[in-house]
Amino acid sequence: MKIDIGERILAANDDLAAGNRELFAEYGVYVLDLMASPGAGKTSTILATIDALRDRYSIAVIEGDIASKVDAEKVRAHGIPAVQINTGGACHLESAMIRRAVDTLDLDALDLIIIENVGNLVCPSDFDLGEHAKVMILSVPEGHDKPYKYPNIFQVSRAVILNKYDTVGVFDFDEAEFREVVGSLNPHAPIFPVSATKGDGVGAWAAWLAERIEAVKEGGSA
Numbered sequence: 001m002k003i004d005i006g007e008r009i010l011a012a013n014d015d016l017a018a019g020n021r022e023l024f025a026e027y028g029v030y031v032l033d034l035m036a037s038p039g040a041g042k043t044s045t046i047l048a049t050i051d052a053l054r055d056r057y058s059i060a061v062i063e064g065d066i067a068s069k070v071d072a073e074k075v076r077a078h079g080i081p082a083v084q085i086n087t088g089g090a091c092h093l094e095s096a097m098i099r100r101a102v103d104t105l106d107l108d109a110l111d112l113i114i115i116e117n118v119g120n121l122v123c124p125s126d127f128d129l130g131e132h133a134k135v136m137i138l139s140v141p142e143g144h145d146k147p148y149k150y151p152n153i154f155q156v157s158r159a160v161i162l163n164k165y166d167t168v169g170v171f172d173f174d175e176a177e178f179r180e181v182v183g184s185l186n187p188h189a190p191i192f193p194v195s196a197t198k199g200d201g202v203g204a205w206a207a208w209l210a211e212r213i214e215a216v217k218e219g220g221s222a
Helices: 007-029 042-053 071-077 095-104 151-156 177-187 201-219
Strands: 030-036 059-065 082-086 114-116 133-139 159-163 191-193
Touching: 007 030, 007 095, 030 042, 030 177, 030 201, 042 059, 042 071, 042 114, 042 159, 059 071, 059 095, 059 177, 071 082, 095 133, 133 151, 159 177, 159 201, 191 201
Parallel strands: 030 114, 030 133, 059 082, 059 114, 133 159, 159 191
Antiparallel strands: none
């Protein structure tokens, strides 16, 4: 008899993720899992999203990193609760980690939890955290060929944020080809061109997210 250890790990994770999902539904909290490579601008996108939505919703952030608490401190400096998870070397967050972090938050007071996953284009896409949506951030300097190299992360994402869009004329980034390949992998995922540090394009992304937050607050699905 052959036992696939990878399948066993994912099955155990999925069971815990189902419990997280039930908890989020009970409290009507929308949970977003943001995935990207290191340097793509996850934290700057989170801060821009917070600025766009904080007048409407109560927000908390769960920060996932192999080490350090730098990003959590940036979020707290904006007056937003942030829980730091250091994986100690693991290349992704898992549902058990999320549950321990969530247990430190006041879910009654929250509308939105943003999870910043560990910077990686491979592992995070395989692990269900109980989130409502996974969203992938790609920065223009990384190149338009990333959907060819890492198709799974684009396939599981409900939306794609194209960050650092103000540099599209500087780098050899073929936006038409990028959109075509993403569309072939995931035809239902909208692409939001954003320059997070400048705030450009954030409004459209925030409006998409707000629609889903409202649906969950009203007891529906997102």
